[in-house]
Amino acid sequence: MPNQPLESFEYDNPCPIRDVLDRIGDQWSVLVLLTLQPGTQRFNELMREIGDISKQMLSRTLKHLEQDGFVTRTVYPEVPPRVEYRLTELGHSFLEPMQALVNWADSHHRTIAEARRRYNRE
Amino acid sequence: MPNQPLESFEYDNPCPIRDVLDRIGDQWSVLVLLTLQPGTQRFNELMREIGDISKQMLSRTLKHLEQDGFVTRTVYPEVPPRVEYRLTELGHSFLEPMQALVNWADSHHRTIAEARRRYNRE
């Protein structure tokens, strides 16, 4: 174990709700979880599926999600390597309320786009 | 109108859901909306209430939320100035599914904290 971990995973937010929401409320976590919803995906599949995420951020996001128990990471010792990511029970459970939010976004995005245009005109 | 707007508000995300969620999925938007839930708040009240947000980010976040129609901004031409922020119907409507997510976070944060400790031990 020659090198220090580059990022420590300790996290001491006094508010547990903010602690949870700050973690999954970053740019990518929810998108990764939604992409994993249909089933197991490999690293590069996630890259392709999401399209505009960088390797580093996908790697870090998956690491966080794994740490918090949202996904599992399974390595198959083959060559070339194969690593599969899959939602846990917790991950699926999270996507239930999240799905309600996605539905909200889906049914209100026109209203929002409209508000944005109006604001820009003035 | 001598100076260009420093940040353009155009935003052309091909996926409308990501367009909406990316906007409110930043570090502060949800927190600001939740803080406005009980009722009208002034700028510095929001600062104090949230505690660890910078003026600039609060200003920018409120501007985005106003642009997207989540909050209204009312200026009273007094001295010293008074500016009140208040949720719109859309803002309140958004907080309904969001509240479900907050509840989820509240009831699962122990499980998550546990997973995080386990991960760090290994």
Place this chain on the structure above:
DNA sequence: CCACATGGGTCTATTAATTAGACTAGGTCT
């Protein structure tokens, strides 16, 4: 009359986060 406080910001300089792209490993295929 001068100094200071006030609220809601903006501007700037420093620090942190994100990105793009090069690089690695061991094995298969030509």
Place this chain on the structure above:
DNA sequence: AGACCTAGTCTAATTAATAGACCCATGTGG
């Protein structure tokens, strides 16, 4: 031998966020 595969990591360059100084007009205290 040389090229290719995946799942990352490392570094350098770009971008975003923060802290703190500053601004405006007016009201208050001395």
